[in-house]
Amino acid sequence: MSNNVSPGPQPHETDLGQPLHTPIKRRSFFMYAGATAGATALVLAGCKDDDNVDPNRIDVGSGDGGILNYAYALEQLEAAFYAEVRKSAYYTASSTPAAIKQVFDDLALHEAIHRDFLRAALVANSITPLQELKTDFSSIDFATLNGILSAARTFEDTGVAAYNGAGRYLTNNTFLGLAGKIVSVEARHAALIRDMITYNSFVSSDVVNTFSPTLPANATTAYNGEGTASLTGSGNPVPGAERSRKPQDVLNSVNNYLASNSKLSANSFS
């Protein structure tokens, strides 16, 4: 556990390290009990000789800075992916349509801008930026359009769910506003990539909680939201809306595309 690299201040860890002098209220006790159980599980997991558990994970940190670094990590990954796409056998083939190349050119620019902006914003706010991450894209097929689109869909959908799930941890509304400005662009990307894979799949039940309305009988009947929802996932799911994901859940997916010395954790945001 002590191998975690902490790029920013970590008040939560400091708090946990202090002796509990004050009496624990009844309700608080269960919180601590839960946290202890979780921490115990983590320690035990760390003892396993398992390739999936890397004690050298880089923690994104805590507080607003931790969330900004988390976003910076995701944007680094996306920017690196589209840079690879533009060097790929598919993209460089003379038969690749100009309109598709234009899409990948735009996506590469947008993600590079997000990455560079977030790094600059971290520095401007005196928060140490996460290191430059090493990627591992060995599982991605860069030779075919399908292979590239499939990976792009994963990155974009994950990005949207990540920003949506991270917003609640931000206390600074300037940062929340910036996250909002970026996430809708990620959602635009995701919708186009999905439409390119299967037309009209821009919002499907794997990313959005679908809703079947019971429509009003006629123009004079009020519609009060009647219908049947399919709600799954964490993060206050509501009908017709994206399924947000918690930071560590996102990172468990994202780590598949990061090299062994660049895998991430978000221990402060459970």
Next chain:
Amino acid sequence: MNLFKLVSDLEQADPEFLDRINPRRRVFKYLGNAGQKVTAAAVPAILASFFNRAYGQSTTLPADVQKVLTLALQLEYLEFHFYNTALGITGLIPSSETNGITTIRNDEAGHINALRGVLGASAPAYLVTDFDYSGGSGTGAGPMATALVPNGAGNANGALFFAAGQAFSDVGQRAYKGGAPTLNTTATKDILEAALNIHSVEARHNSHFRTVRRSIVANSLGSATAPAVAPYDAAPKSWISLIDNGGPTAPDNSKPASAAYGAGVPPTTYPADSNVTQAGIPLTTAPFTYTDAAVSEAFDEPLDPNTVQTIALKFTSAPGKAKGLFQQTF
């Protein structure tokens, strides 16, 4: 979904949550019984009832939060009735696009369900007749009058209908973005997260409308790979490039959606979509080498509620205005 986790999260965010929904805290008994019986379909109703009881009363939901959510609800009704009406008009929507518009209509219905769940039963409901989809502020003779007329002026293949859908969903995503900071209070973090989850779906819808509009121009309906054509008013990218040359052009050659891409009030907080400086960092000057277009595309901008209402009032009929639609004081 873990209802216990939700209640515990809510209680952490708002220590009075349990008291709000049930002063005697019998909620756990209720949940324990319900957990064995409820089907997935019943969950939203239960959830909605929780939020109603916890936050549905105007006395407990902060006034500014309630206003932001009410504006969001009004915008969802604007969109829902527009798409629902279009789906009922034979020959308006090309067959390749029916599934997509049905999906969008259903999502908006879900958003109405979600927002009413938070606002409570006293939340306003609006009829299709409360809106003027011509953009004529109630005259029925605005520049978008043919958007719901099959093969009407400028509306071959539903081109004007999709243009209106693009404008509505862009106003929607900018409005949610503008409202998010108001929802960011300790007691309303779950409402914030729900709003963010709706916000990104509006952006997905918008991306699709733009894809459809490109395919109409390229005569390749049902395909997502038609080229965008500068200056992007008729065949836009799936993202907003600068201000898309003012957005779609109406049959009378006006630009009825230009305010949807322009600046709000104050413009320092709500800049036009062509903005290239974020958090005081200019992204088109050294050390950066990005173009204005690329930077503007990489960020969507928020819009303030008053500007949103000014835009939306053009799509409000006399009956709608009489109900106070899009006339809240912010």
